[in-house]
Amino acid sequence: KAGVTQTPRYLIKTRGQQVTLSCSPISGHRSVSWYQQTPGQGLQFLFEYFSETQRNKGNFPGRFSGRQFSNSRSEMNVSTLELGDSALYLCASSLEGPTQTGTGNTGELFFGEGSRLTVL
Amino acid sequence: DQQVKQNSPSLSVQEGRISILNCDYTNSMFDYFLWYKKYPAEGPTFLISISSIKDKNEDGRFTVFLNKSAKHLSLHIVPSQPGDSAVYFCAASEDSGYALNFGKGTSLLVTP
Numbered sequence: 330k331a332g333v334t335q336t337p338r339y340l341i342k343t344r345g346q347q348v349t350l351s352c353s354p355i356s357g358h359r360s361v362s363w364y365q366q367t368p369g370q371g372l373q374f375l376f377e378y379f380s381e382t383q384r385n386k387g388n389f390p391g392r393f394s395g396r397q398f399s400n401s402r403s404e405m406n407v408s409t410l411e412l413g414d415s416a417l418y419l420c421a422s423s424l425e426g427p428t429q430t431g432t433g434n435t436g437e438l439f440f441g442e443g444s445r446l447t448v449l
Numbered sequence: 450d451q452q453v454k455q456n457s458p459s460l461s462v463q464e465g466r467i468s469i470l471n472c473d474y475t476n477s478m479f480d481y482f483l484w485y486k487k488y489p490a491e492g493p494t495f496l497i498s499i500s501s502i503k504d505k506n507e508d509g510r511f512t513v514f515l516n517k518s519a520k521h522l523s524l525h526i527v528p529s530q531p532g533d534s535a536v537y538f539c540a541a542s543e544d545s546g547y548a549l550n551f552g553k554g555t556s557l558l559v560t561p
Contacts, residue, residue: 371553372538385547419492426547440492
């Protein structure tokens with residue numbers, strides 16, 4: 330079955346602009362998580378959505394926002410871009426969420442290839 | 450504040466030998482631990498996981514060991530193969546936390 334699809338794969342923006350990134354999860358997966366990867370900080374959690382509800386949010390400023398649609402597709406938005414926002418943004422999907430549950434969910438996340446954002 | 454730490458940014462091992470990647474964590478509420486592998490230009494892929502109720506989990510050439518008292522886990526790859534060359538991320542989660550906390554990764558190079 331098709332994997333996690335992220336668009337666009339690469340984009341260049343200038344400071345002050347905004348950007349919207351899109352993620353289509355694996356069919357049947359209801360949980361979508363977003364992570365930011367930078368060389369200095371590794372993978373940092375942005376937020377997680379399940380059935381259109383944000384269940385958790387990482388320590389990022391309010392310029393970072395997201396949403397999930399009824400078909401489980403998700404978008405994240407970054408407003409007033411700063412140079413430090415340059416990063417690889419990774420989306421990951423899972424059946425129920427990234428933590429182990431009583432149903433035996435392994436917590437495995439399936440990652441997309443990421444959207445590489447460069448802010449000039 | 451980095452709650453999951455991988456203190457070795459890189460590791461080089463000869464083919465056929467054992468690779469040992471280490472990971473330390475600070476949050477005692479973590480109860481589930483995972484290893485992900487990442488090749489350049491690809492997203493991370495799940496490798497192996499372990500619950501806090503266990504101290505060892507094995508899957509083929511990959512074994513993860515968990516020492517809860519030391520808040521330490523390690524990934525053993527035996528025997529190492531050139532195709533194992535990648536960045537390995539350690540991750541941890543609290544039950545119902547809905548987030549994985551990742552380390553910064555260790556770049557493994559397996560030389561022929």
